[in-house]
Amino acid sequence: MPFWACVAGTLMIACERRNTAMPEHFGYGRPATEKEIAAIAIAIHPDGKGLPAGSGTVQNGALIYAAKCAACHGATGVEGPYNILVAPDTVDAPPFDKAPKRIKAIGNYWPYATTIFDYVRRAMPFNAPGSLSDNEVYSVTAWLLYANKLIGANAVMNAKTLPAVVMPARKYYVTDSRKGGDGPYE
Secondary structure (H helix, E strand, C coil): CCHHHHHHHHHHHHHHHHCCCCCCCCCCCCCCCHHHHHHHCCCCCCCCCCCCCCEEEHHHHHHHHHHHCHHHHCCCCCCCCCCCCCCCCCCCCCCCCCCCCCCCCHHHHCCEHHHHHHHHHHHCCCCCCCCCCHHHHHHHHHHHHHHCCCCCCCCEEECCCHHHCECHHHHHCCCCCCCCCCCCCC
16 A cells, blocks of 8 residues: 555544544645646547647657667567567457467557557656657557558558557457546546
């Protein structure tokens, strides 16, 4: 349990025992500015909402991948030593529930192409997360989709074309259509 949760829980118990209300402010910190919130509010929805301007190509993606990704994922995305990224879906592949050792990768398991962009943008490369420009992220995403046999070699990925890529595994996922909350279907 995070430290702040322990402190909050302790304060709530102490206040309940004294029949006093929790204080509105503890005298430290400040509200985040709109600029600070915008800098980290970079979620990309499955339909592409939130994708930035820019574009990338398979060719540029191959160069960026070789320089910034291959050390962890292998020269072609299948060697590792860390997560395997390339495993195209095939017609004769057994379902995951029938083949628990089947490798889950972008080409056969991820439901939305926009998720690739979102994840790479936030978390990669491992040694410098968030350091890639939007154009570099579009390019790496394009290369990964190409390596998984989902787009052609001359495809250009951008805010319009990326959400249009239909991932083979999408049919295995159920859309959460609940209303309210902070999900994509508010």
